[in-house]
Amino acid sequence: SLLHPAPKSANPMSEAVIKVSGLHYAVGGRSIFDGLDLEVARGRVTAIMGPSGTGKTTLLRLITGQTGPQRGRIEVFGQDVGSLRKPALYALRRRMGMLFQNGALLTDLSVFENVAFPVREHARLPEPLLRQLVLTKLHAVGLRGAAELMPAELSGGMARRVALARAIVMDPELLIYDEPFVGLDPISMGVIVRLIRDLNEALGITSIVVSHDVDELAAIAHHSYLLSGGRVVAEGSPAALRDSPLEVVRQFMSGQADGPVAFHYPAGDYYEELLGGSAASGADRGGAA
DSSP states (O other): OOSOOOOOOSSGGGOEEEEEEEEEEEETTEEEEEEEEEEEETTSEEEEEOSTTSSHHHHHHHHTTSSOOSEEEEEETTEEGGGOOHHHHHHHHTTEEEEOTTOOOOTTSOHHHHHHHHHHHHOOOOHHHHHHHHHHHHHHTTOGGGTTOOGGGSOHHHHHHHHHHHHHTTOOSEEEEESTTTTOOHHHHHHHHHHHHHHHHHHTOEEEEEOOOHHHHHHHOSEEEEEETTEEEEEEOHHHHHTOOOHHHHHHHHTOSSSSSOSSOSOSOHHHHHHHHHHHHHHHHHHHO
16 A cells, blocks of 8 residues: 555445535526535545536535535535635635646646645644655655656656645545546556555545546446536446446447537527528628628
């Protein structure tokens, strides 16, 4: 193991770290969630999947309190996130770690200082102890030797691993991954998949992975949710989702172009719009002549 594992509950599925109940959320009049319900079990890797535009990243913003639900309730560690005042919300966030889509490294800081940044902000550790902590986390992701490099000197896969070391440096109880596989080559992707699995087991934490990479999620997720139309349309193990008889699930899991998830954004009649536009353009040209 990478680190000494933390003790786990005898029945990790018996306790939910996150509970989303009756969640409604809309942006610009467009409904994103329409009565969403889901739970994230302690000590497990939970995958949240869905086509682009189904609100996966929005759900993470709601869970972390960056925005609030318009209706419904989100509980994290038993606390109603939408009702928390700023000091309590900040305290809750310190129990979380997050790996952003693009890594979000600070370009003017070295690898070491990027990982040390959260510790310097939230704790007052002696420099020798801080150095030991940061190097331990970098060693866990295989990059202790890159501590003095700058972000511009890193490959995409290395940058993502540095961001992961930063996400775990405060020893979070909940680790959130937002599209961790985007833009990675197969080798780097394989490394990140292994790290997600190994860190979850070694640290005894709870992980949420938001992604649409079906094969990678199948290798690490204990439980998966598929979102569509503002609700959960299917849930279960990756194998259960692959065997689902629902057409929308089969379309997503097999990557089919045709199915319930439409290719075209809602629009008026195609030919009427084209012909109407041509006729109007012609009239304008005639009037100008």
